[in-house]
Amino acid sequence: MRLFTHNMLSSNIKGVANGFPLRIEAEQVLEKQVDFNPDFLRKLFPKLDWKALVDGARALGYAELPEAADSSMLESEEFLRKVHHALLELHLEEGALTCPETGRKFPVNKGIPNMLLHEDESCGQSNGDFKLHGQSCGYRDLKIGNKCVDRLANHGDANPQRFSPVSQSSWWPCTDVCGLGTARLCLSYLSLS
Amino acid sequence: MWYLCVFFHRLLDYRRAEVESLAEMLGFFPSLEWRLPENQHPDSPFHLVNLPSEDVARNIANRSILVKGIYELWGEGSSLEQLEESIKSYPEDRKLPYLTCETTFKVTVDSFGKAISFQEQNDRIKSLAYIPFKGRVNLKNPDINFWLMETDDYGAHNGLPPVVQRRIFFGRLVGGADRKLLPTYELKSRRYLGPTAMDAEVAFLMANQAQVMPGKLVYDPFVGTGSILVAAAHFGAMTMGADIDIRAVRDGRGPDCNVWSNFKQYGLPLPVALLRADNNLPPWRPGLKERLDHLLKIETTLFKHCTLPRCVKDMVLVLVSPIPSIKEDDMPGASASAWTVLHKVTGKRSETEEALRNRNHAGPKHLTCLAAFIIFDAIICDPPYGVRAGGRKSGGRKLLKGIVAPYTVPDDKRTGHIPSTAPYSLAECVHDLLDLAARMLVMGGRLVYFYPVLRENDVVENHFPEHPCFKLIASSEQILSSRYSRVLLTMVKTGSYTEKVAEAATIKHQEFKENYVKRLEDGNLHSSVFSPVHPQLGEETDSKSCKELKPKYRGKYV
Numbered sequence A: 001m002r003l004f005t006h007n008m009l010s011s012n013i014k015g016v017a018n019g020f021p022l023r024i025e026a027e028q029v030l031e032k033q034v035d036f037n038p039d040f041l042r043k044l045f046p047k048l049d050w051k052a053l054v055d056g057a058r059a060l061g062y063a064e065l066p067e068a069a070d071s072s073m074l075e076s077e078e079f080l081r082k083v084h085h086a087l088l089e090l091h092l093e094e095g096a097l098t099c100p101e102t103g104r105k106f107p108v109n110k111g112i113p114n115m116l117l118h119e120d121e122s123c124g125q126s127n128g129d130f131k132l133h134g135q136s137c138g139y140r141d142l143k144i145g146n147k148c149v150d151r152l153a154n155h156g157d158a159n160p161q162r163f164s165p166v167s168q169s170s171w172w173p174c175t176d177v178c179g180l181g182t183a184r185l186c187l188s189y190l191s192l193s
Numbered sequence B: 001m002w003y004l005c006v007f008f009h010r011l012l013d014y015r016r017a018e019v020e021s022l023a024e025m026l027g028f029f030p031s032l033e034w035r036l037p038e039n040q041h042p043d044s045p046f047h048l049v050n051l052p053s054e055d056v057a058r059n060i061a062n063r064s065i066l067v068k069g070i071y072e073l074w075g076e077g078s079s080l081e082q083l084e085e086s087i088k089s090y091p092e093d094r095k096l097p098y099l100t101c102e103t104t105f106k107v108t109v110d111s112f113g114k115a116i117s118f119q120e121q122n123d124r125i126k127s128l129a130y131i132p133f134k135g136r137v138n139l140k141n142p143d144i145n146f147w148l149m150e151t152d153d154y155g156a157h158n159g160l161p162p163v164v165q166r167r168i169f170f171g172r173l174v175g176g177a178d179r180k181l182l183p184t185y186e187l188k189s190r191r192y193l194g195p196t197a198m199d200a201e202v203a204f205l206m207a208n209q210a211q212v213m214p215g216k217l218v219y220d221p222f223v224g225t226g227s228i229l230v231a232a233a234h235f236g237a238m239t240m241g242a243d244i245d246i247r248a249v250r251d252g253r254g255p256d257c258n259v260w261s262n263f264k265q266y267g268l269p270l271p272v273a274l275l276r277a278d279n280n281l282p283p284w285r286p287g288l289k290e291r292l293d294h295l296l297k298i299e300t301t302l303f304k305h306c307t308l309p310r311c312v313k314d315m316v317l318v319l320v321s322p323i324p325s326i327k328e329d330d331m332p333g334a335s336a337s338a339w340t341v342l343h344k345v346t347g348k349r350s351e352t353e354e355a356l357r358n359r360n361h362a363g364p365k366h367l368t369c370l371a372a373f374i375i376f377d378a379i380i381c382d383p384p385y386g387v388r389a390g391g392r393k394s395g396g397r398k399l400l401k402g403i404v405a406p407y408t409v410p411d412d413k414r415t416g417h418i419p420s421t422a423p424y425s426l427a428e429c430v431h432d433l434l435d436l437a438a439r440m441l442v443m444g445g446r447l448v449y450f451y452p453v454l455r456e457n458d459v460v461e462n463h464f465p466e467h468p469c470f471k472l473i474a475s476s477e478q479i480l481s482s483r484y485s486r487v488l489l490t491m492v493k494t495g496s497y498t499e500k501v502a503e504a505a506t507i508k509h510q511e512f513k514e515n516y517v518k519r520l521e522d523g524n525l526h527s528s529v530f531s532p533v534h535p536q537l538g539e540e541t542d543s544k545s546c547k548e549l550k551p552k553y554r555g556k557y558v
Helices: A038-047 A050-059 A071-075 A077-089 A148-154 B012-025 B054-063 B080-089 B092-098 B118-130 B181-185 B200-209 B227-234 B246-251 B259-265 B288-302 B310-320 B332-346 B349-369 B397-401 B426-440 B499-520 B524-530 B540-549
Strands: A023-031 A090-098 A105-109 A130-132 A135-137 A172-177 A183-188 B002-007 B033-035 B046-050 B067-077 B104-112 B144-151 B167-175 B217-220 B238-243 B273-276 B376-381 B391-394 B421-424 B441-456 B470-479 B484-493
Touching: A023 A050, A038 A071, A038 A077, A050 A077, A071 A077, A077 A090, B002 B167, B012 B046, B012 B054, B012 B067, B012 B200, B012 B470, B012 B484, B054 B067, B054 B167, B067 B080, B067 B092, B080 B118, B080 B167, B104 B118, B118 B144, B181 B200, B181 B227, B200 B227, B200 B441, B200 B484, B217 B227, B227 B238, B227 B259, B227 B376, B238 B246, B246 B273, B376 B426, B391 B426, B397 B421, B426 B441, B426 B470, B426 B484, B426 B499, B441 B470, B441 B524, B484 B524
Parallel strands: B104 B144, B217 B238, B217 B376, B238 B273, B376 B441
Antiparallel strands: A023 A090, A090 A105, A130 A135, A172 A183, B002 B046, B002 B067, B033 B046, B067 B167, B144 B167, B391 B421, B441 B484, B470 B484
8 A cells, every 4th residue: 555545545434523644553564666757746746635644654664755845845856756755655565554533443454455344333324324312323422431321211301212222132232442542341222213 | 620430330339429538538629520421320330520630530549449440531422433523523732642652552442231352342442543643552551541431231231220322432541449459458368357347348448438548547446356447557547446345456366366467467557556445435535625615716716706607617617627637738729729618608708708817817826726635537437236246335234224233343353354244236336436426536537437227128218327516428328138238427527526516416316216226226137137038928929020020220239
C-alpha cells in the first residue's frame, strides 16, 4: 500500500466521526522505483492532506518532507522528488492501519489493506436499523454502559415494550475496546423496530 | 468535412458511441453529425461522419476498437459507372496531392456480405484506370491506401435486412483500429482469470467510453482479476481497484498468478492501489465540505450578476473545470468551442461574455480548486448482478434481517476473523455505485458500467438508473441470450454532489427500485436466464409455426 492510498482512506466504522487519517503501524516497508511524473504530482497536490502524508511518511521511516507545504513549492524539482518518493515509492507491505478514534486495526497484508468491517462495526447502516428512544440509530448507540439493563427498563421516556429484549438470545455481553486500549464489558441491547 | 466511417460488423450498438466518446476526448466538443449513405440500414457498417479535420479522424480511428477504417470518400455510386462519375467530379485539388509520382500506393478491394474472387478484384482495380495514379505500387508498406468497398445483396447471411441496391465506395484510408491489441490481450493467454473476467475487446471499449488517457486515475470498485483495469492501464491511466473478496485481490492463485501479475505480463505499470473494501461501505475519506466552499467561491466569482438558469451555471462549471492531463495550451479549441456552445444554448451573449471575463479573472488557481478533494477521473466496472457472480456486502444475512443481534468478536479471535457477508442486491449495488461516483468523480468524469436487461419478446425496457449528478450519454446493448442482455451505460458527471442531491438521489433510486428493478431481484434475473423455457402449450406444429414467426433479423447478435 502506498501513502497515496493512505491519504484517501479513512475508518468507516459506524459512528466514527473522524476516522482520518489512519495511524500507520509498519512491520515491513518496501521501496519500489516508479517513473517520476511531475505533472501528475502537481495535479494531485491540492487534493492531498499534507499532514497525513508527512505523518505517514514518518511512520514508514522517511522524514525528509517539510512540516508544511503550499503550492509555490511545486516549482522545485527537489521537493517534487521527495513527494514522489513518499507518495508512490514507499510501500507498506505488512502492518496495520489504526483508526484514530476507536483503535481498531485494519491489517495490511501483502500490500493490500483490508478495510472490511466486522459485524459489530458495519451493522445498522442498512435495512435493519435499530431504534432507541423512538429514534433510529446504529448498533453502536445501543452499546451503553454496564448499567444499561436496569436503566433502560426504568427509563422514563422509553417504551418498555420497545426496549424489552425480543428473546433471551438477543442479549449480548460484549467487550468495547476504547481508544486508550482499555476494554470494558458492555451489555448490548437490541430492539427490533 | 464528411468522412466515410466503416465499422467492423460486431457490437453494433457500441460503434457510434465509441467514436463520439473518442471525438470528445480528443477535444472536439459539439456532438458529432452522422449520416447514412443512400439505401443503407442503420446497422450497416457504412456510416458517414462529419469531423473537423483529418488529424482528428486519424486519431479517433487509430485509438478505436470497432472502426475498420475512416476514409476520405472520393466517390460512391450504385454501379461502377456512377462511381466513375462521382470520382471524376470530386475536386482535383483534394485528389492530386495523393497521386503524385513520389508516393507509393495500394488499392484494396473489399466487400461486405459477399466474396469477390481474385480475378474480379483485379478487374475492379483495372477499371479504376480513369484515376491518374502516378506513384509506384507498393503492396507491403504503401504511403497511401486506397480502398474500393462494395456492398451487395447479402440478404440472409449477415442478419441485416436485404440490400435495396448495390453500393460502391472508393476512398483514401485515413486511419483504422489497431486490432492487434486483441490477440495480445485476449483472455486465453491471460495468466490470472476469474469466472467473470472481462473480455479484452469489451474492456477496451469500456476504457474508450471512459475516455481513458495518460495521467488519468481510473477506479474499479469490483476489480476481481483486474481485467478492466488492464485495458485502462494500456491506455496509460493510473489504476486503482477494490474488491470485497480478499482471495481475488490479494492472493490470486499464487505469487505469479494474481492481479499484479496480470499487469506484469503485458509490461504495464502496476495499479496505484489495490485494496479490499466493501462497495456498500466505501472507506474513502470524506472531503465534501471543503470542496463545496471552494465551489461556492468560484461560483460567486463567475456569476456575479448572472441570471442564467441553474443548469446552465452547472454547465459552465463543468466547462471551466480543468480537464486533467490536458494543458490549456494543448487544446485551446476545446474550451473555446465549449463557450460557443454555451452561448448558443443560452442565447444571452452579454452574460456569457461576462462569465468568460470573470473566468479569466478567477484565474487558474481558483479553477483547480474545482478538482480538489475529488479524485477519480473515471470509474469503470462490471458490477456483480447475480447471473454469473452475485455481489456480497458486509454483515451476515441473518444479521441484516435482524434474526441475530450484532455480536462483537472476542479480542483473541479478532486477528483471523472473517467477517460475514450478505448478498448484495442489484438495486443497492447500483445505488451505491452511483453515490460513490457522484462523490468521488471529477466534474465531467465518466462512470461506465454494465447493467443487465431482460428481453421479453425482443422488447427491451429502456429504464436505466438515474442520478441528479449524472447525465446518461450512451447506452449500448450487447445481447447475451434470447432472454437477457447487458447494456453498457456511460454517464458523465455534470452536477456537484451535495447532501441535498444525495437525498434527492435516494428518493429517485427508491422509485426506480420499485418500478423497474424489482423484476430483476430476488433471483429473478438468475432464474430467467438459466431456467429452461416453458415448452409451448399445444401441438408440435404450433411451436414450429412459432419458430417461423420469429423475425430473422438479428442485427445486435453479431
